[in-house]
Amino acid sequence: xxxxxxxxxxxxxxxxxxxxxxxxxKGGITVLIGxxxxxxxxxxxxxxxxxxxxxxxxxxxxxDITLASYSRLLEIRKKFGFLFQNAALFDSxxxxxNVAFPLREHTDYDDTKIxxxxxxxxxxxxxxxxxxxxxxxxxxxxRKRVGLARSLTLEPDIMLYDEPTTGLDPIMTDVxxxxxxxxxxxxxITSVVVSHDIKSVFKIADNVIMVYQGKVVFAxxxxxxxxxxxxYVVQFLSGIKxxxxxxx
Amino acid sequence: MNASKEMFIIRFFNSIGATTLSLFEVxxxxxxxxxxxxxxxxxxxxRYKLTMKQIEFIGIKSxxxxxxxxxxxxxxxxxxxxxxxxxxxxxxxxxxxxxLAMVTELGPVLTGLMVAARVGSSIAAELGTMKVTEQIDxxxxxxxxxxxxxxxPRLVAAAIVFPMLNVICIMFGLMGGYxxxxxxxxxxxxxxxxxxxxxxxxxxxxxxLVKAFVFGxxxxxxxxxKGLNTRLxxxxxxxxxTQSVVIxxxxxxxxxxxxxxxxxxx
Numbered sequence: 001x002x003x004x005x006x007x008x009x010x011x012x013x014x015x016x017x018x019x020x021x022x023x024x025x026k027g028g029i030t031v032l033i034g035x036x037x038x039x040x041x042x043x044x045x046x047x048x049x050x051x052x053x054x055x056x057x058x059x060x061x062x063x064d065i066t067l068a069s070y071s072r073l074l075e076i077r078k079k080f081g082f083l084f085q086n087a088a089l090f091d092s093x094x095x096x097x098n099v100a101f102p103l104r105e106h107t108d109y110d111d112t113k114i115x116x117x118x119x120x121x122x123x124x125x126x127x128x129x130x131x132x133x134x135x136x137x138x139x140x141x142x143r144k145r146v147g148l149a150r151s152l153t154l155e156p157d158i159m160l161y162d163e164p165t166t167g168l169d170p171i172m173t174d175v176x177x178x179x180x181x182x183x184x185x186x187x188x189i190t191s192v193v194v195s196h197d198i199k200s201v202f203k204i205a206d207n208v209i210m211v212y213q214g215k216v217v218f219a220x221x222x223x224x225x226x227x228x229x230x231x232y233v234v235q236f237l238s239g240i241k242x243x244x245x246x247x248x
Numbered sequence: 249m250n251a252s253k254e255m256f257i258i259r260f261f262n263s264i265g266a267t268t269l270s271l272f273e274v275x276x277x278x279x280x281x282x283x284x285x286x287x288x289x290x291x292x293x294x295r296y297k298l299t300m301k302q303i304e305f306i307g308i309k310s311x312x313x314x315x316x317x318x319x320x321x322x323x324x325x326x327x328x329x330x331x332x333x334x335x336x337x338x339x340x341x342x343x344x345x346x347x348l349a350m351v352t353e354l355g356p357v358l359t360g361l362m363v364a365a366r367v368g369s370s371i372a373a374e375l376g377t378m379k380v381t382e383q384i385d386x387x388x389x390x391x392x393x394x395x396x397x398x399x400x401p402r403l404v405a406a407a408i409v410f411p412m413l414n415v416i417c418i419m420f421g422l423m424g425g426y427x428x429x430x431x432x433x434x435x436x437x438x439x440x441x442x443x444x445x446x447x448x449x450x451x452x453x454x455x456x457l458v459k460a461f462v463f464g465x466x467x468x469x470x471x472x473x474k475g476l477n478t479r480l481x482x483x484x485x486x487x488x489x490t491q492s493v494v495i496x497x498x499x500x501x502x503x504x505x506x507x508x509x510x511x512x513x514x
Contacts, residue, residue: 050388070393077391088386091377102390 007056018214028206081156087147089135096131121149298401307409318417322424343444346425355418360463364496372492375475376485410464
């Protein structure tokens, strides 16, 4: 379980989070929604200790990671898989080397076994014949899928997805949504997804948290999301510019 | 004193104070980076493949520039000292001066400066690009110690190859000085070699190797620090690269003075 308690975070004079508290239940898919620039990606990084809050606590399975040493944090992070917004592939490595990287670092598998796992993970995300290509030779969508394959390689307990479907065509978006859903249900992991894609939210989410102006303005199930009269949610789901969410 | 003059003086001292504080902050952070990396080198398994790759990049690929720098410096210094000593009929003394200068100062300092430009800029640009494209966050997210993976192999490689590059620079400097004096200017070969070894001992060579070793560490620590702290995209990468070379060069000259003072006094 992931629990955030009274999180404050700012970059310079720009306050991102102003007292965020929320709980992400084990074994489900929680989607974080909210307007751009409200710190959803920052929230994901806080969850795995890539950033430290200015104040507040982050609990992972009951352990406060804001108090953990760097070496302990590295251990805790092995529970996580993280799909970055721009995939964050290592540009000096081929696709195969990128996907194989976590296995080479954290397991004693031989080359044959690693090759088998890499092939399987790449086929799961719908990629083939790209092993020897470099990230710069791939399209944005393909890079994202390679990043997804890499983050799933070690079959983590908690998967964090930072806008996994942004930049993908509608069909591939559906494929990735299915992949997130299937992965979560097959491995019974905890998934947290940052998304702006409302269709995806209703398709995959068990729970939804909406963040606006540094605070949680909605937290509930997908069913609650569809029936709520919360004006922030209503405006965000309908995608109209007039409402409590200020665009400018 | 009018108000605007008073404000100017306050701002002036404020900026001095802020610059001094930021200098100490950067020096402190670089020291922490160095100590943490040394701790990684001691406590963790050395990554041989990555270290060998860095030895090739920092060491082997720097040989041509070091050979050219050493060779031409030795030749120019040989001509200059020949002209100076000729007035006293002591042309062969040129050998002493070229050897002493190359071994004690020019070898390590020129090696440091040239390799800082070639290697320091490259390391800062590579790590800076990794930083702004979240590749370093990706390493962190996978539970990989970035100092162990990115900095330690470079530090170990620099510690190994810099003294060797220094020796190569000195050798080619001496050969350049010999070639100019003996082959082109007609100085007696035996006299030139006798003079060359007269004032330089093994302790001077040892001190020279110590300097090169320290300069190598300085270049890698500065470049890695600037790379890992890069911000603001492509412009930030450019800034980090430039700053890395400038800071490394200044620190090489500063450490050269400190080490020389220390070694002379013991």
